[in-house]
Amino acid sequence: MSWIFQLGRTLGDLTYRLGTSRRIIAQTNIAACFPELSDQERKDLVRRSFRSLGIGAIELMIPWLNPQRDLSDRFDVHGTEHLQQALDSGRGVVLLGGHFAAMDIISQPLKRLGQIDVMYRFNKNPAWEWLQVNGRRRYFDGVIERHDTRQTLKRLKQGRAIWYAADQDYGRKHSVFAPFFGTEAATIVATSRFARLNNSPVLFMRQSRNEQRMRWEIHFSPILEDFPSGDDLADAQRLNSLLEEQIRLQPEQYLWLHKRFKTRPEGTQPFYPKGV
Secondary structure, eight states, rough: OHHHHHHHOOOHHHHHHHHHHHOOOOOOOHHHHHSSOOHHHHHHHHHHHHHHHHHHHOOOOOOOOTOOOOOOGEEEOOOOHHHHHHHHTOEEEEEEEEEEOGGGGGGGHTTSSSSSEEEEOOOHHHHHHHHHHHHHHTTOOOOOEETTTHHHHHHHHHEEEEEEOOOOOOOSEEEEEEEETEEEEEEOOOHHHHHHHHHHEEEEEEEEEEEEEEEEEEEEEOTTTTTTTTTTHHHHHHHHHHHHHHHHGGGGBOOOTOOTSSSSTOOOOOSOTTTT
């Protein structure tokens, strides 16, 4: 595993140097979300985030291209009783996650925890689309494109868990503006609506990597109480606050390269510099 981690760090450093636009996006996001940090601390966090994502890009090839390799002894899973309680309800489970650097590496242990499907975003590159869909189908019966609401509800009604990340900017059509690290962010309301339509329990899942020990962890939260509340904005605020708490634990392992604040409230200035 050591060479995988080292290769990932090297890839991250290379992307940091050559990916000017993505570096500026990450710098802009981190400056807004961590104003308490000094300029040097923010610069260090940006660089560490690129290295963490570089490792993530290499490590996901293990489950996708070498599924026979058993990494179960390198995982620590916490809170499985919360997931089991949610599955036992028989109403499906909305398994809410975030875009952390360690993503598909957790597919193998997740497969062993119950009937879990995964939602994903279609990629215009046909090679990458084929790779991500077929790589995930090795572990998940359902690999559902995020616009396929019918399939999502069908699987929830079958009592399955749907793992998806609701922390990206998908525009204002299906979103409300809720604070994320103190900045208004277009936050999709699908989490509340999926839970409401099938009366499904919602819980949060966070995955992380320990580079020194070359191990990974998965944490399941207790089932969220009084969710959904019936107020999309209040629910979005609650979920953003929960995600923010999880990110602060290891901020370098979050996807800061995404234009999280691209969609702005009416009458406000663009968030990112022109041209990025």
